[in-house]
Amino acid sequence: MKNTDGRRIYAHNENFEPHFTQIPDSTPGLEKDDEENVKFSFVNILHYHRPLIIMDEAHKARSRLSAEVVERINPACVVEFTATPTMGNVLYRVSPTELKAEEMVKLPFMLTEHKNWRNAINRAVTERRSLEKTASGDADYIRPIALIQAEPQGREATVDVIKQHLIENENVTEAAIAIATGSQRELDGIDLFDKRCPIKYIITIEALKEGWDCPFAYVFCSAQTVRSAVDIEQLLGRVMRMPYAKRREIDELNKAYAHVISPGFAEAAEEMHDKLMNMGFEDDEALDNIIPTQGTFEGFDDTPLGRAAQETPPLIFQVTEKPDLSKVRTFEDEKVQVERTDDGYQMKVTGHISEDQAEELVKIIPEPEQDKIRKTIKIHRDKFQRRPTPFEAGVPFAVPLLGVLVEGDLELASPDLCLELHGWDLNDYPARFEGNEFVYDDDAQTFEFDIKGNKVVYSHSDDTPIFRRGYISDKWDEPRLVRWLDRELHKMGKGAEFRQEVMMEFIRKCIHSLLNSGEFDLLALVRAKFLLVKALFEKIGRYRKQAYEKGFQATLLEGGAPVEASFDFSFDFKNNVYPSAGEAYRGAYTFKKHYYGNERIRDLKNNSEEFRCAQAIDTAKQVKHWVRNLPWGKEASFRLPTSTDYFYPDFVAELVDGRLFALEYKGKHIKDTADTLEKENIGKLWEEKSQGKCIFLLGLDKDDMGRDIHAQVKNKLA
Numbered sequence: 001m002k003n004t005d006g007r008r009i010y011a012h013n014e015n016f017e018p019h020f021t022q023i024p025d026s027t028p029g030l031e032k033d034d035e036e037n038v039k040f041s042f043v044n045i046l047h048y049h050r051p052l053i054i055m056d057e058a059h060k061a062r063s064r065l066s067a068e069v070v071e072r073i074n075p076a077c078v079v080e081f082t083a084t085p086t087m088g089n090v091l092y093r094v095s096p097t098e099l100k101a102e103e104m105v106k107l108p109f110m111l112t113e114h115k116n117w118r119n120a121i122n123r124a125v126t127e128r129r130s131l132e133k134t135a136s137g138d139a140d141y142i143r144p145i146a147l148i149q150a151e152p153q154g155r156e157a158t159v160d161v162i163k164q165h166l167i168e169n170e171n172v173t174e175a176a177i178a179i180a181t182g183s184q185r186e187l188d189g190i191d192l193f194d195k196r197c198p199i200k201y202i203i204t205i206e207a208l209k210e211g212w213d214c215p216f217a218y219v220f221c222s223a224q225t226v227r228s229a230v231d232i233e234q235l236l237g238r239v240m241r242m243p244y245a246k247r248r249e250i251d252e253l254n255k256a257y258a259h260v261i262s263p264g265f266a267e268a269a270e271e272m273h274d275k276l277m278n279m280g281f282e283d284d285e286a287l288d289n290i291i292p293t294q295g296t297f298e299g300f301d302d303t304p305l306g307r308a309a310q311e312t313p314p315l316i317f318q319v320t321e322k323p324d325l326s327k328v329r330t331f332e333d334e335k336v337q338v339e340r341t342d343d344g345y346q347m348k349v350t351g352h353i354s355e356d357q358a359e360e361l362v363k364i365i366p367e368p369e370q371d372k373i374r375k376t377i378k379i380h381r382d383k384f385q386r387r388p389t390p391f392e393a394g395v396p397f398a399v400p401l402l403g404v405l406v407e408g409d410l411e412l413a414s415p416d417l418c419l420e421l422h423g424w425d426l427n428d429y430p431a432r433f434e435g436n437e438f439v440y441d442d443d444a445q446t447f448e449f450d451i452k453g454n455k456v457v458y459s460h461s462d463d464t465p466i467f468r469r470g471y472i473s474d475k476w477d478e479p480r481l482v483r484w485l486d487r488e489l490h491k492m493g494k495g496a497e498f499r500q501e502v503m504m505e506f507i508r509k510c511i512h513s514l515l516n517s518g519e520f521d522l523l524a525l526v527r528a529k530f531l532l533v534k535a536l537f538e539k540i541g542r543y544r545k546q547a548y549e550k551g552f553q554a555t556l557l558e559g560g561a562p563v564e565a566s567f568d569f570s571f572d573f574k575n576n577v578y579p580s581a582g583e584a585y586r587g588a589y590t591f592k593k594h595y596y597g598n599e600r601i602r603d604l605k606n607n608s609e610e611f612r613c614a615q616a617i618d619t620a621k622q623v624k625h626w627v628r629n630l631p632w633g634k635e636a637s638f639r640l641p642t643s644t645d646y647f648y649p650d651f652v653a654e655l656v657d658g659r660l661f662a663l664e665y666k667g668k669h670i671k672d673t674a675d676t677l678e679k680e681n682i683g684k685l686w687e688e689k690s691q692g693k694c695i696f697l698l699g700l701d702k703d704d705m706g707r708d709i710h711a712q713v714k715n716k717l718a
């Protein structure tokens with residue numbers, strides 16, 4: 001962008017002259033005219049002041065032109081927002097696991113590979129119709145939509161060809177199809193949430209425009225054989241949005257569906273894996289969320305052959321050069337086959353593939369392609385050869401939560417429920433500030449500037465005219481200050497629990513406590529009103545916490561209400577992908593019973609105290625499977641309430657006899673703290689109210705009998 005003629009941002013503008021009176025001509029980087037005079041241009045103003053740039057959809061600003069523009073502006077900092085991140089200085093990342101825990105995304109992805117675009121579209125249409133039938137049983141209106149990525153002009157599966165195929169071969173009405181491309185914008189002005197809207201299929205070529213958001217998109221189908229990474233990532237992102245941002249009761253509506261053209265699942269999954277990684281997934285997390293839905297025998301899905309193919313499909317992948325099979329010596333005859341294709345050669349490997357055999361295959365591949373093929377083989381072995389973990393096999397693992405009987409109905413025990421049942425009244429708490437609850441030291445200094453001759457002089461002034469006594473109080477009196485504080489507290493979320501007259505009287509008494517202290521007058525409180533509202537906010541918050549602690553004690557620990565550990569409210573690990581946050585376990589010891597698999601364990605350091613706990617659980621003959629329960633939030637991990645919030649036992653296990661076991665570990669230096677004792681109390685309550693279904697253990701380095709954690713676990717489970 002060397003030529004900036006005609007661009008207003010770079011043009012000289014006399015109206016900007018006042019801005020340049022303080023900018024030295026010698027300032028480096030400023031653009032100048034042909035006579036070497038600094039241009040009074042907007043870009044020069046930006047360059048001098050070095051603004052903060054906040055850039056949305058930052059993945060699109062990667063061209064040389066974009067870099068030149070940023071360089072001309074000379075920003076102090078560039079903050080980028082994107083759902084399609086690239087490698088760089090990432091300040092903050094929200095993982096898909098976090099989004100799933102917040103019920104914002106559909107996961108996992110059900111991935112189906114096809115040999116040609118017609119098969120892909122046929123299955124995508126069938127899938128969408130099945131989802132539509134399923135969605136009729138949901139409490140909310142959901143009309144599943146399929147996003148179909150066509151090929152550009154000049155190729156086979158163009159927009160027009162796909163539209164005609166849908167109408168003639170898939171029995172789709174023209175009214176149900178919308179085309180969204182640069183030249184055809186049939187979605188403009190359409191409300192896809194309207195129940196009268198007939199659109200069920202959207203055909204596009206590239207990514208949909210920024211801001212497009214319809215979480216009814218459930219099925220992604222790409223008819224492209226050569227696909228743009230950014231476009232696919234953007235379209236996958238559209239399909240991941242959760243309808244109405246909450247988990248649906250019907251599990252099929254919590255998943256996303258993808259149909260792509262590929263010779264085999266492993267190659268399709270490798271491509272999808274890379275796309276999900278670019279979208280912010282961790283490596284293991286991306287692989288966990290790609291689920292195969294069929295093998296290579298299309299058309300036989302409802303037959304024994306089709307079901308067998310879905311379980312153990314062959315490994316199929318493409319290479320550019322014909323591999324030398326004479327160097328493959330560890331495979332039986334006919335286990336490795338090569339066929340010529342339009343794009344090179346297709347390799348097909350049937351049967352079990354060992355690690356040594358995998359490397360043998362990689363070595364006969366051209367070196368530039370080896371890393372990609374190595375990953376493809378790894379995905380195939382991981383998905384189809386490794387013994388599935390209990391989670392992958394869909395083994396149930398639900399753990400009952402604590403519930404409270406309220407007027408005959410069981411409700412989930414929570415801080416808000418305990419507060420509601422016990423009740424709290426602001427009138428029960430002192431309406432006065434004590435100690436350092438409110439501190440205000442007005443140390444503002446005033447200086448007086450004047451002119452003497454042609455010199456500017458200044459001196460300290462003892463007078464602060466704008467805050468002279470009587471100046472503010474003429475406009476502010478005590479009732480007005482009370483009303484102002486009441487309004488501000490409501491804006492901050494305080495006050496809704498109380499009648500306004502109760503809140504205003506509480507505020508009035510607190511103000512009087514300050515006025516009566518002799519340290520403040522009304523003028524000072526008005527000047528400090530923003531600090532005052534903050535102090536009131538924090539004071540009411542402390543009182544609410546005290547009220548909850550009393551309610552928790554009375555409701556749960558003192559028998560104020562009937563309590564049950566009930567499967568009516570349970571946390572089900574089967575329906576939750578294991579969080580990817582925290583450091584992955586890298587120890588030499590292989591855990592055999594972890595619900596998500598040894599490779600997926602997080603936040604467990606080798607030879608740590610928690611490691612010994614995990615070993616004790618993993619080796620106990622009574623344990624069926626267990627999980628390292630991470631403090632990831634109440635929607636992502638098993639939790640029990642405390643007087644402050646929740647706590648997450650370090651380990652949760654299901655026993656062979658069906659009972660549930662929770663273990664919270666505490667080192668000897670904190671085994672007698674109030675926090676530890678409270679967790680032990682609520683854990684024992686959970687066990688007591690489970691009618692024999694649950695067991696809780698507060699594990700210690702050494703218990704009172706001198707037993708180590710292995711002996712403690714063994715004794716508890718005996």
